[in-house]
Amino acid sequence: MRVRVDSVSKVYPAPAGGRLVALENVSLDVHDGEFVTILGPSGCGKSTLLQVVAGLEAPTRGRVTFEGAPLGAALTAVVFQEHALFPWRTVRDNVTFGLEVRGIPGAERLAVSRQLLALVGLEGFADRYPHHLSGGMRQRVAIARALAVEPALLLMDEPFSALDAQSRALMQLELLAIWERTRRSILYVTHQIQEAVLLGDRVVVMTRRPGRILAVRPVPLPRPRDERTMLDPAFVSLVDECWQLIKHDAREALSDAR
């Protein structure tokens, strides 16, 4: 299975009659079992790219192709930034939502939810509602919910950016462990350089206005990775290289009058 993003552009009409080029001519492949991170400053269109790949937004030009995707299965599932769990559903019913809308019978749904809640370490919380959970636990549920439909490509849109720094660090390690166990293809959007380098097999660096791919860097760090990976000189130098690449755009984003 391979996902090809081919010359995708996305243009929005701007309020003053102009045009906002969110994505310009973005091409990108995600291979089977690959973890690709997209790194860029805020406003670089990386979330837009994710929504286009998810089929939630149509590209203005270009196309997204899923080659050799298994028939009938889900192509993608998205883990959003925060608060995207259904508050009126228990943890279990959140996890099985995607199976429910596909008409999968209850017994099977129950089995899947058990297995996935065990995977994300939330066995005892199946009957709780999201508001009972901490931010980190909620994002674990969101991950389990997305994995339940067995997507060919898992899309993650800054899933840990709303968490406090320590929870975020723990969730990154947790995600690495989940990925080791499932080896699912992941496209992961973030503005955090350390996160992009720690998680990804490849880091795709984007510029802002228009959103374009500036550079693609393979991450030469061995797996499985953990917190000691961040002490590796190769990690430090790649983080620095990425920072040099996006520094200018990040400054610009900072001084942007909203």
Next chain:
Amino acid sequence: MRDDAGQPIVYEGAPAPAERPAWLLGGAALVLVGLVWEAIARLGWVPALFLPAPTAILAEAGRMTRSGELWRHLGVSLGRVGLGFGLGAAVGTSLGLLLGSSRTLWAIGNPLIAATYPIPKIALLPLMILWLGIGEAPKVAMIALGVFFPVVINAYAGVRGTDPLMVKAAKSLGAVRWQVIVKVVLPSALPTILAGYRLGAGIALLLVVSAEMINATSGIGFLILHSGDLMLTGKLMVGLATLSLLGLASTWGLRTLEAWLAPWKEEERG
């Protein structure tokens, strides 16, 4: 400049003041008012014609319950409220959901609602009587109209207030249009719709009493007006107490319904 410069500033530890539960204070106030009232009546400072003692009102309530008088009036009023509320809530909810899911329908319906909403619904009674004759129909219709407005507006607001992120999440997980409506928009709008019912219930009570005072031979509103005319202050007071209990009961009932239908909102209810 402070003249005590050089003095250390000290915040001393102090035990947290003991907190009295709110219900205790409220209950005490209620009992106190009752006792003062009873004393005023017993001492004859105010004639019983104007202010019967609480115990006398209780005794009157006992008599009216045993004779069935209170039940008859209560039954009639509840019937009118039930029918009017059911009708207004059903039509209001369906129409609100429709208006919320279509911009075109909202563009058509909004000016109509905005133009008719400000009319105090009791003012419609003469028109209703003209259209529907005297009897139960005009009262029920007026209550239904009174309930309709808050319900339709809340149902609309509930649908429009659905978080677009929820809709995206559902779509990304494979939900099709009707599934998004049934599994996302409806549950998300439910608490707002129920809040509309609570508003509607209050209005229904107000309207049934008003209608019964204008044009009726039974019901709590009639009981109050009629007792006043005959200077049967005890009966009048029993009628007022019944309305108070009715209001409390409807609020409590709808809150219980909400807790059962929307358990995820418990945090916000506190």
